[in-house]
Structure formats: C-alpha cells, structure tokens
Amino acid sequence: MTAVPIVIAAAAVVAQIAYPLTGGAARDGVTVAVVVLLAAAALTHAAIHRGVCWATMLLVVSAGGGFASEVIGTATGYPYGCYAYAVDRLGPALADVPLVVPLAWTAGLYPVWCVATRITRAAPGRVAAVTVGMLGWDLYLDPQMVADGQWTWCNGGGLPGIAHIPLTNYAGWVVVAAAMAVALLAFEARSPRPAPRHDAVPIALFLWTWLGSALAHSVFLDAPELRFSSIYGLVVMGVLGVPLLRSLVPSSPDETDRRLAAATRMARRP
Numbered sequence: 001m002t003a004v005p006i007v008i009a010a011a012a013v014v015a016q017i018a019y020p021l022t023g024g025a026a027r028d029g030v031t032v033a034v035v036v037l038l039a040a041a042a043l044t045h046a047a048i049h050r051g052v053c054w055a056t057m058l059l060v061v062s063a064g065g066g067f068a069s070e071v072i073g074t075a076t077g078y079p080y081g082c083y084a085y086a087v088d089r090l091g092p093a094l095a096d097v098p099l100v101v102p103l104a105w106t107a108g109l110y111p112v113w114c115v116a117t118r119i120t121r122a123a124p125g126r127v128a129a130v131t132v133g134m135l136g137w138d139l140y141l142d143p144q145m146v147a148d149g150q151w152t153w154c155n156g157g158g159l160p161g162i163a164h165i166p167l168t169n170y171a172g173w174v175v176v177a178a179a180m181a182v183a184l185l186a187f188e189a190r191s192p193r194p195a196p197r198h199d200a201v202p203i204a205l206f207l208w209t210w211l212g213s214a215l216a217h218s219v220f221l222d223a224p225e226l227r228f229s230s231i232y233g234l235v236v237m238g239v240l241g242v243p244l245l246r247s248l249v250p251s252s253p254d255e256t257d258r259r260l261a262a263a264t265r266m267a268r269r270p
Helices: 004-021 024-050 052-076 100-119 123-147 167-189 200-220 225-248 253-268
Strands: 083-085 151-153
Touching: 004 024, 004 200, 024 052, 024 100, 024 200, 052 083, 052 100, 052 167, 100 123, 100 167, 100 200, 100 225, 123 151, 123 167, 123 200, 123 225, 200 225
Parallel strands: none
Antiparallel strands: 083 151
C-alpha cells in the first residue's frame, strides 16, 4: 500500500519529462495527466501517512478552495486579475474553469506543506513558508502555461521578463495560499495524529519541482520568458528548498538525539 504514491509520483515525473517532447493536443493530454498524477500521489500519500480524514480535508481545502477562487477570479478579476482559460484544451470545464485546474492546487500545496512542516513547527512560520512556497511554484506554473496558451491575461505590468502576467496574480496567490495554510493548520490542531516521519515522496516531488522546473525552463522549453521564470521560481522556492536541503544532511549524533527528543515531546502532546 505504501508503494502506491511512489509509483504514481514516478509516473508523474515521467509525464513531466515527456512534456517538452510533445505539442498540440498531445501536450494538452500530457498536461492533464501530470496534474492528475501529482494530485493522486499527494492524496494517496496523505491518506496513508496522515489519515483519510486529513487527505479529505486536503482535497476540500486545496481543490475546493482553489476552484472557488478560480471561478470568482475568472468572473470578477479578483483576487488574481483579469484572465481567461482557453476553450477545450484541458478537458471538461465548469463556470469557465477546467475541472483539472483545482487538482493542480492539490498537487502543488501538499509537497509545499510537507516541506514547510519539516523546516518549521511554529504555526506562523508554517503559514509563511507555505505561502512563499506556493508563490514560488506559481512563478514556474503561470509563465509555462501562459506560454503554452492554456490561459491568457487581460493586463500586463508584471515582473521583468514576464511582464504579460500582472503582479495582481502573485498577490492573489499569496492571499489564497495563506488561507489554505491557515485552514489546514486549524484542522491539524484538532487532529490527535502526530506528524508522520515518512514524507520522502512529497519531499522528492518538491525538490523535483524546484530544481527540475528551473532546468526545464532554462534549457528544454522554448519560450524566452521562461528563462526569467526559471530564475524567479528557483529563488523563491529556494526559500524553502535551501533549509530543506540542510535538514536532509546527516546530523552529528548529539544533534540527532536532540531532534529525536524534540519529536518525541511533540508526539506526546495532547
């Protein structure tokens, strides 16, 4: 059972590797497959290691909250700015939002959440880390999808090199990601189950997204603006990525004992 998210995550990585090798309808299909596989990896891992209730809450907060924000966003321009999805590119849509899009929120949020939980246990720090991590993820996602024509923006005025995506988009991501983090924290505070120690899959997916997207945008994808997004995403996701890499370095025996003692105290708290 524990191998299921590993297999799904591996399939998602293979699909992402295939993305630059495809075009047209085939690339649209690969895009949908990547999102569905990453979301499935997140949900199955969460269900196995955090419990079905936690995984259900993750789906409600990320996909449900993401869908609501996208419907409001496309209809009103808030909180992201004025934008519209391409028609019949990413499968069935509801209220002009492709139904696969909410699953992208799940796919992005869970690895970022797991990394944020690893590098800080303080609630305000976790909210901040999740918010920054999701912003960094979007600095890869939005330029890549806009370059592929999956959605378009009405206004520009964005970052140097990717000025066609307005700054309001990133402000919206900050607001929505922070709200999702607060909701998960509130749910987790009522859950008696301790944080798991088996987050290798979401951590690997975070590292793959952080470093692999920088490589793909700078080398394997053609749009010139992606050379800039490779830098922005690398730097902003690196706010979490660098502490994560430090935490993965083997500690001295004394430091290991201190960490185990701290983890034991956390697990015993009511």
